[in-house]
Amino acid sequence: MRILITGVAGFIGSNLADRLLQEGHEVVGLDNLTYGLKENIPEDVNFYQIDIRDRSIYSIFEGVDAVFHLAAKNCIADCQDDPVETADINVHGTVNVFEAARKLKVKKIIYAESSAIYEGSKLYPTPESEIKPESFYATSKLSSMYFAEAYRKFYKLKFTALRYFCVYGPVQDYRRTIPPVMSAFIIKLLMDEHAIIYGTGKKRRDFVYVDDINDFHLLCLNDERTDNRVFNLGSGVNYSINEIYKLVSELLGIHNPPIYKPELSGEAEETLADIHEAESLGWRPKTAIRTGIMRSIDYIKSEMAKGHI
Ligand SMILES: NC(=O)c1ccc[n+]([C@@H]2O[C@H](COP(=O)([O-])OP(=O)(O)OC[C@H]3O[C@@H](n4cnc5c(N)ncnc54)[C@H](O)[C@@H]3O)[C@@H](O)[C@H]2O)c1
Numbered sequence: 117m118r119i120l121i122t123g124v125a126g127f128i129g130s131n132l133a134d135r136l137l138q139e140g141h142e143v144v145g146l147d148n149l150t151y152g153l154k155e156n157i158p159e160d161v162n163f164y165q166i167d168i169r170d171r172s173i174y175s176i177f178e179g180v181d182a183v184f185h186l187a188a189k190n191c192i193a194d195c196q197d198d199p200v201e202t203a204d205i206n207v208h209g210t211v212n213v214f215e216a217a218r219k220l221k222v223k224k225i226i227y228a229e230s231s232a233i234y235e236g237s238k239l240y241p242t243p244e245s246e247i248k249p250e251s252f253y254a255t256s257k258l259s260s261m262y263f264a265e266a267y268r269k270f271y272k273l274k275f276t277a278l279r280y281f282c283v284y285g286p287v288q289d290y291r292r293t294i295p296p297v298m299s300a301f302i303i304k305l306l307m308d309e310h311a312i313i314y315g316t317g318k319k320r321r322d323f324v325y326v327d328d329i330n331d332f333h334l335l336c337l338n339d340e341r342t343d344n345r346v347f348n349l350g351s352g353v354n355y356s357i358n359e360i361y362k363l364v365s366e367l368l369g370i371h372n373p374p375i376y377k378p379e380l381s382g383e384a385e386e387t388l389a390d391i392h393e394a395e396s397l398g399w400r401p402k403t404a405i406r407t408g409i410m411r412s413i414d415y416i417k418s419e420m421a422k423g424h425i
Pocket of ligand 1: 128129167185188190205230281
C-alpha cells in the first residue's frame with residue numbers, strides 16, 4: 117500500500133514509518149519539523165516539509181491508500197499557554213488533512229486522539245465512552261472526533277481513532293522544555309544529575325511501548341473491524357511517576373534522588389486504559405515495562421555516543 121504519515125519526523129510517526137517500510141509498504145511523510153527532526157525519518161520515506169494547515173498538502177495525497185494523521189501540537193503545558201495555536205494546528209490542521217483525504221479519495225484515515233480526553237473522569241480502567249476533556253489539548257483532540265464523525269456521515273470517509281495512553285520507546289522526543297518522563301529521567305540520571313518530578317510523583321500513568329502500538333497500526337490497515345471505531349491503546353496497567361523513577365534508577369544503577377517542583381497545569385491525576393475493545397480484535401501489548409525502559413535507555417545512550425545530548 118502507499119501510506120501517508122503526517123508528523124512523520126516525530127516519535128510515533130518515525131517508528132511507524134520504519135515498521136511500514138519493513139512490511140513492504142511505500143511510505144510518504146509530511147512534517148513541518150517544529151518538534152520532529154529530519155534525522156528521525158527513515159531514508160526510504162518520500163518526505164515533504166510542509167505544515168498540515170497548508171492547502172497545498174492536497175497534491176501529496178494523490179494515490180495514497182491510507183493516512184496516519186499524527187501531526188499535532190501535543191505538549192499539554194504548551195497547549196495551555198497557547199490555546200489559539202492549539203486549535204489552529206489540532207483542529208484547523210486536522211480538518212485540512214481530512215479534507216485532503218476526501219478530495220483525493222483516500223480509502224482510510226487512522227488518526228491520533230489521546231487519553232487526555234478522559235482527564236476529568238475518575239473511572240479506572242477508563243473505557244472509550246468516558247469522554248471528559250478538560251485541558252485545551254484534550255478539547256482540541258476531541259474536536260477531531262466530531263469532525264471525523266461528520267466526514268464519515270456526509271462524505272463516507274472511513275476512520276479509526278486511536279486514543280494513545282503514554283507511549284514510550286526509542287526516538288521519544290527528549291529535546292523539548294519539559295520532555296516526557298521516561299526520557300527525561302534517563303538523560304538526567306545518565307548525566308549524573310537530579311531529574312525533576314512535577315507535583316508529588318503520585319500521579320499514575322498507563323505506559324505502552326511504541327512497538328505494541330505499531331502492531332495495532334498494522335491491524336488498522338488490514339482488518340475492516342477497525343473501521344469507524346475508536347480504540348484505547350494502553351497497556352491496562354499503570355505506575356506512579358515515583359515508581360517509574362525508581363525503575364529507571366534501578367535499571368541504570370544510578371540512585372540520585374529527584375527534585376520535586378510544583379505541578380504542571382492540565383495534567384490528569386491518573387490514566388489507566390480499558391483495552392478490551394482493542395483486545396477483542398486479537399491485539400495484546402506484549403512489551404514488559406523493564407524491557408521497554410531498557411530499550412529506551414539503549415536509545416538515549418546511542419544518542420549520547422553520537423554527541424546529540
Ligand atoms: N506520545 C504519546 O504518548 C501520545 C499520547 C497521546 C496522543 N498522542 C498523539 O499522537 C500523535 C503523535 O505523537 P508523538 O508523540 O509522535 O509526537 P511528536 O511531537 O513526537 O510528533 C508530532 C510531529 O508533528 C509535527 N507537527 C506539529 N505541528 C505540525 C504542523 N502544523 N504541520 C506539520 N507537522 C506538524 C511535529 O514536528 C512532530 O514531528 C500526536 O497527535 C499526539 O497528540 C501521543
